[in-house]
Amino acid sequence: MNRCGIQKSSAACACAGAPCPGDNSHGQPVGTLIDLPGCPGFPEHEPGKTQFSQIAFSDADRDTLAKALSSSPDPVAQFDVAVVSARAAAASLPPAVLNAIRTWMFSPGATGCLIVRNLPTDPTLPATPTHGQAAADKETFVSEGRLLTFGLLLGEPFGYAAERGGAIIHNSAPIPGKENSPSSSGARRLLEAHTEFTAGRFQRVAPELLLLTFLRGDPQAATLYADARAMYSRLTKRERAAARSVTFRTRIPESFSGNLGGGFSERIVSKPHPIFVGPEEDVEIIFDASATEAAGKDGRRVIRTIVDLLSDPEVFTPIVGGPGDLFLLNNRRGIHGRTAFAPLYNGTQRWPQRVYIISAGAIYDNRARFDPIRRIFTSIPLA
Ligand SMILES: O=C(O)CCC(=O)C(=O)O
Ligand SMILES: [Fe+2]
Numbered sequence: 094m095n096r097c098g099i100q101k102s103s104a105a106c107a108c109a110g111a112p113c114p115g116d117n118s119h120g121q122p123v124g125t126l127i128d129l130p131g132c133p134g135f136p137e138h139e140p141g142k143t144q145f146s147q148i149a150f151s152d153a154d155r156d157t158l159a160k161a162l163s164s165s166p167d168p169v170a171q172f173d174v175a176v177v178s179a180r181a182a183a184a185s186l187p188p189a190v191l192n193a194i195r196t197w198m199f200s201p202g203a204t205g206c207l208i209v210r211n212l213p214t215d216p217t218l219p220a221t222p223t224h225g226q227a228a229a230d231k232e233t234f235v236s237e238g239r240l241l242t243f244g245l246l247l248g249e250p251f252g253y254a255a256e257r258g259g260a261i262i263h264n265s266a267p268i269p270g271k272e273n274s275p276s277s278s279g280a281r282r283l284l285e286a287h288t289e290f291t292a293g294r295f296q297r298v299a300p301e302l303l304l305l306t307f308l309r310g311d312p313q314a315a316t317l318y319a320d321a322r323a324m325y326s327r328l329t330k331r332e333r334a335a336a337r338s339v340t341f342r343t344r345i346p347e348s349f350s351g352n353l354g355g356g357f358s359e360r361i362v363s364k365p366h367p368i369f370v371g372p373e374e375d376v377e378i379i380f381d382a383s384a385t386e387a388a389g390k391d392g393r394r395v396i397r398t399i400v401d402l403l404s405d406p407e408v409f410t411p412i413v414g415g416p417g418d419l420f421l422l423n424n425r426r427g428i429h430g431r432t433a434f435a436p437l438y439n440g441t442q443r444w445p446q447r448v449y450i451i452s453a454g455a456i457y458d459n460r461a462r463f464d465p466i467r468r469i470f471t472s473i474p475l476a
Contacts, residue, residue: 097108128195139438143320143410146204150211153441161185165238167229179241201375205426206318212239220440221266221294240448244304248450252469255349259469265449267436270337276348284431287381296380296474300449303422307414311443314434320427321378323408334370335391344384364476377425377464414442
C-alpha cells in the first residue's frame, strides 16, 4: 500500500503527498481501494479491473455526525422534514469528505463504487423485518439519516409508483417464500449483475446512483460490483460495436411488472437500448444479465461474453457491508448484484436499506411522468 492507501494496485497515485486519513484495516479484500479524501485526483484506471474508493470515518468524525443524526425524523411519516434534517446534518460532515464525495461523482476517471465505513448507527434496532417494508417498531432513524445525508449531496432521492408502493427508503431483507426470487427480496440465488432498473435507464428514469447502507450484515452476503470500463476494455472491436448498437431490450423486473396490472409478464420489455454507451475512455453500461435480450447473433454473442467476464472476481468483485457501512454505487459506471446466502428469518439477519438518487435534470426531462410531492415516477416508458 502506498501513502494514499491504494491497496493491491500498481497504479500510480495522483495524490501529491496529502496525508491519507483513517486506516485500511477494516473490511475484507475488495480489490483495489483508493482512499478519499487523500486522493482526490484519482489514479489511472487499471485496465480490466474493477476498483473501489473508500472513506474511513475517524471515530471523532463519526461521533460528530452521530449528534446531528440522533434526532433524524421518520422519513416514512415526514419525508420532507427528514430531507431538511439530512441537509442540516451534511453541514457536520468534514469539509474534506464533502468535497471528496462530489469530486468522486463528477470526475471522469473516478471509480464506480465508493465505500464509506464507520458511520453512526442506531443505538438499538428492532428485529430485521421480513415483509419488505419499514419496521414499525424502529425507534430511531440514524440509518435512514445517513442514507439521505449522503444521497442528497449527489442528487434527488426518488421512487416509483410501481415499486414498493412508492417508498423512497427501501428495506430489502429476504422475505419468506421469496427465497428464489431474482430480486433483493430473495437470498438463496445469486442476484445476477444488473443496472438498477435497466428498462428505464436509456430514457433516464433509472437511478444514476443507488446508496446501500447496512443495519445488520452477513459475512456470506456480499454486494457485487463490476465496472463498465473494466468489462469494455476486455471486449474486441467487433464485440464493442455490437454492444453499442441500439438493439437490446430488457424485461421489466418482477418487482415492477407485478405492479403494472395483470401480474408478472415476460412480455413487458423496455424500448431498444445499447449495452455500452458514451465516450470510449469513460464508457457507461445498461445491462441485466438475467433480463437483457439481443435481437441478432452478434448481440447474443456479446451478451455471452459479458456474462463470462462476470465470473472473474477482478471484474465482478464482492464487498461485504456491515453495520455503519454505506456503499454508493454509480448505476451508469457499473452493474451490481449480490451473492447467494442462507436467510435466517430470526430477527438478526442481514438488513440493507437503499435509496435511489437521480439528477434534477433527469427528473425535469421526465416531468410529465413525475409526481413532485411523492417524489415518484408514476409511469415508465416501455416498448
Ligand atoms: O443486497 C445487495 O447487496 C444488493 C442488492 C441489489 O441489487 C439492490 O439492492 O439493488
Ligand atoms: Fe439492484
